[in-house]
Amino acid sequence: MAKKVPQINASSMxxxxxxxxxxxxxxxSMDVNQGLARRLPAPIPPDxxxxxxxxxxxxxxxxxxxxxxxxxxxxELTDVKRLRERxxxxxxxxxxxxYYPKVxxxxxxxxxxVYKYTKDHVISVQNDxxxxxxxxxxxxxxxxxxxxxxRDELAHEKYHKGYNELDEEDQxxxxxxxxxxxxxxxxxxxxxx
Amino acid sequence: MAKIRRxxxxxxxxxxxxxxxxxxxxxxxxxxxxxxxxxxxxxxxFKNPQATELTKLENKSLVRYIYVGTPTAEFxxxxxxxxxxxxxxxxxxxSDISEYIINERSSMKESDQGLMTVSIKADxxxxxxxxxxxxxxxxxxxxxxxxxxxxQRTSY
Numbered sequence: 236m237a238k239k240v241p242q243i244n245a246s247s248m249x250x251x252x253x254x255x256x257x258x259x260x261x262x263x264s265m266d267v268n269q270g271l272a273r274r275l276p277a278p279i280p281p282d283x284x285x286x287x288x289x290x291x292x293x294x295x296x297x298x299x300x301x302x303x304x305x306x307x308x309x310x311e312l313t314d315v316k317r318l319r320e321r322x323x324x325x326x327x328x329x330x331x332x333x334y335y336p337k338v339x340x341x342x343x344x345x346x347x348x349v350y351k352y353t354k355d356h357v358i359s360v361q362n363d364x365x366x367x368x369x370x371x372x373x374x375x376x377x378x379x380x381x382x383x384x385x386r387d388e389l390a391h392e393k394y395h396k397g398y399n400e401l402d403e404e405d406q407x408x409x410x411x412x413x414x415x416x417x418x419x420x421x422x423x424x425x426x427x428x
Numbered sequence: 429m430a431k432i433r434r435x436x437x438x439x440x441x442x443x444x445x446x447x448x449x450x451x452x453x454x455x456x457x458x459x460x461x462x463x464x465x466x467x468x469x470x471x472x473x474f475k476n477p478q479a480t481e482l483t484k485l486e487n488k489s490l491v492r493y494i495y496v497g498t499p500t501a502e503f504x505x506x507x508x509x510x511x512x513x514x515x516x517x518x519x520x521x522x523s524d525i526s527e528y529i530i531n532e533r534s535s536m537k538e539s540d541q542g543l544m545t546v547s548i549k550a551d552x553x554x555x556x557x558x559x560x561x562x563x564x565x566x567x568x569x570x571x572x573x574x575x576x577x578x579x580q581r582t583s584y
Contacts, residue, residue: 248449256456263463268485270547270575278567364557368550369477371559372576376479383481 271376276418294336294355296325300374302365315373322381326413328353345408346393352412361420378417385413464488472497472514474551478581485575490543492532492571494525496550496558511551511558522561526569533571549577 298318299307306313308321328335336353343350358378362371383398386409390398394405401409474497485491495514499507503519513520515528533541546566550559566574 245446245449249445249452252449252452252456256452256459259456259459259463263459263465268464268488268491268547268577269482269580270485270577271479271481272483272545272573272575275563275567275572275574277572278570362556362560364555364560366556367552368554368556368559369552371556372477372479372552372578375576376481376578379481 271372271379273375273417290357291337291355293334294353294357296322296356296358298358298360298374298378300360300362300366300370302363304367304370306370306374315370315377318374318377319381319384322358322378323385325358326353326356326381326385328356343408343411345405347389347408347412350389350412356416358417359420360417375417379415382413382415386410389413468493468495468514468517470495470514471500471503471517471519472512472551473500474498474549475553476549476577476579477552479576479578480581482578482580483575485545485547487543490536490540491545491547491575492529493547493549494562496548496554496562498551511554513558513562522558522565525562525565529566529569529571533569543573544571545573545575546571547575547577 297307297309301307306315306318308318313321325335328338331338336356338351339354340349340351341354342348360374360378387398389409389412390396390401390405394401398406398409472495474495496511497514498504498509499512499519507519513522513525515524520528529544529546533544536544548559548562563574566572
């Protein structure tokens, strides 16, 4: 007859795992780390002065936010909710309007082929020192959303798929058609030194 | 041979709890997978702004955080209610940021240094002046990949 191994008393196992559970509940937090990803421009070398790039007026969309979080697009007061449409119209310039950026035609290859796009457009965001962070982020968000929507539309048109479902190469191609050109003004120091 | 049972009460059978640890472990693993370790203890309080076009920060080891907000109640006496910056576990000035970034970067693997992302966790009511200063300081330290921490907005 084989020797019987005495059963291990496992009743405290539950307590141990409860302890572990409570430890993890206390030390971890639920919020996921997500955010609006942006890229800052490289710094200007100290021996070089900031040069004002001469940009044709029609290629420029100026978005200003003042200290009361009001939004001004091309000199007129606008609501944030309308900014996305404005930006999309501006970036795409579907009707080749002369007050929107110049349209170029280029062969992108791949499935896109010859496509019209505005090469030189720039969206310039300027804000006041007292602008609320939320207002600033909303503007950034809308502009990024405008680009994302345009890219998605192009992906649907050419690939019959969403932009996020494409592989990296095709995404790169679409990014070439709609490169994100959001420029932020160098902060200026008004008054004082 | 009838035996008279007198003092014997009918006993409740013991509940089988052998699966209890398994259940608790399941809970434990669930929480371990959905939550993330707190990076630091917050000395500033902030409420994330809201946005829609969010991307998840993929690789935790490549992310460094800058917290911006008003000091929590226990530090208010000492530091006032003005917006402050927190790096790691302590309050810092804007001018400390570039040193912090450079230190953090040099502690990373060389192949990862270019992929470092700085996540700015700022209160939604922060004035842009502070954020602009931080951004300038980050540019100076060549930390160009940044992410404005925000929560998903569900509606306007």
